[in-house]
Amino acid sequence: MAGRGKLLLVGCGKMGGAMLEGWLEQGLKPADLAVIEPGEASRPKIDGAAVVAAVDALPAGFVPDIAVLAVKPQTMNDVLPGLRRLAGDATTFLSIAAGKTIGYFRAGLGEDARIVRAMPNTPAAVRRGVTVCVAGPGVSELAKARCTELLSAVGDVLWTPDEGVMDAVTAVSGSGPAYVFLLVEAMAEAGIKAGLPADMAMTLARATVAGSGELLRRSSESAAQLRVNVTSPGGTTAEALKILMSDIGIQPLFDSAIAAAARRSKELAG
Ligand SMILES: NC(=O)C1=CN([C@@H]2O[C@H](COP(=O)(O)OP(=O)(O)OC[C@H]3O[C@@H](n4cnc5c(N)ncnc54)[C@H](OP(=O)(O)O)[C@@H]3O)[C@@H](O)[C@H]2O)C=CC1
Numbered sequence: 001m002a003g004r005g006k007l008l009l010v011g012c013g014k015m016g017g018a019m020l021e022g023w024l025e026q027g028l029k030p031a032d033l034a035v036i037e038p039g040e041a042s043r044p045k046i047d048g049a050a051v052v053a054a055v056d057a058l059p060a061g062f063v064p065d066i067a068v069l070a071v072k073p074q075t076m077n078d079v080l081p082g083l084r085r086l087a088g089d090a091t092t093f094l095s096i097a098a099g100k101t102i103g104y105f106r107a108g109l110g111e112d113a114r115i116v117r118a119m120p121n122t123p124a125a126v127r128r129g130v131t132v133c134v135a136g137p138g139v140s141e142l143a144k145a146r147c148t149e150l151l152s153a154v155g156d157v158l159w160t161p162d163e164g165v166m167d168a169v170t171a172v173s174g175s176g177p178a179y180v181f182l183l184v185e186a187m188a189e190a191g192i193k194a195g196l197p198a199d200m201a202m203t204l205a206r207a208t209v210a211g212s213g214e215l216l217r218r219s220s221e222s223a224a225q226l227r228v229n230v231t232s233p234g235g236t237t238a239e240a241l242k243i244l245m246s247d248i249g250i251q252p253l254f255d256s257a258i259a260a261a262a263r264r265s266k267e268l269a270g
């Protein structure tokens, strides 16, 4: 990371912490970093960075070019008043909060505030995240480039001109890692029921999902073709897929799960 400007991270919980790990691994200079995190246990210890418990403890004169807002949507209202003083030309706010709209931030920070709304995911901790971003009014190309630089340090970055897709993005890729981890848990549990020792079942489920993810990443074949490649005619996989791909299989379940997550994202907007 070139580190042309200063970075403020507001909220160093699970997602903020995952991104911070990625940034530090990518060479973010501690001198260019400030973190606001009230929770003592979550507060990172980084020599040379300004790590404080509240916004009023930031070093005088610290003006970030990017302020990453990584607190829960439900606590965002508490955070914005203290950040209003940063809402000048120099700072772009990069929110990763589910649901919270660009309009919400302009109402809370001032109508001229520059807002980028983004949705990353936790594989950012190992530089395999994916983030979708949308820029509000007044965000410069330079600020967009800086957001891309920060987010691409922890994975892939896509920009959309349409904020309306962000609830679905949140439901698919923001929450998505949880669905994959649940899949591992469910495969391991089913393996135990099929006669495997618990530790072997978990080892196999974990390695299978991780290995399949890596194959998917490296392969030019579609997910559907990779599935077909596993499915010998008249074999074992075909029997399992008859159940997983039936009318009461994984697709209708995913349809309702993703719709529920997107609905919740919309509810968190206010
Ligand atoms: N987890 C995920 O996979 C993803 C989360 N997000 C979004 O990221 C945001 C954070 O989620 P997540 O990391 O899971 O939540 P966490 O609760 O783990 O992190 C939020 C952090 O913000 C801290 N905090 C609370 N109040 C303040 C404050 N006034 N100033 C600064 N920090 C504060 C909390 O401290 P304390 O615990 O002491 O209250 C906590 O450490 C949410 O908006 C969520 O929608 C987006 C994509 C994926």
Ligand SMILES: O=C(O)[C@@H]1CCC=N1
Pocket (backbone or CB within 6 Å): 098, 170, 174, 175
């Ligand atoms: O569950 C949540 O609300 C957050 C947003 C996406 C992932 N975690």
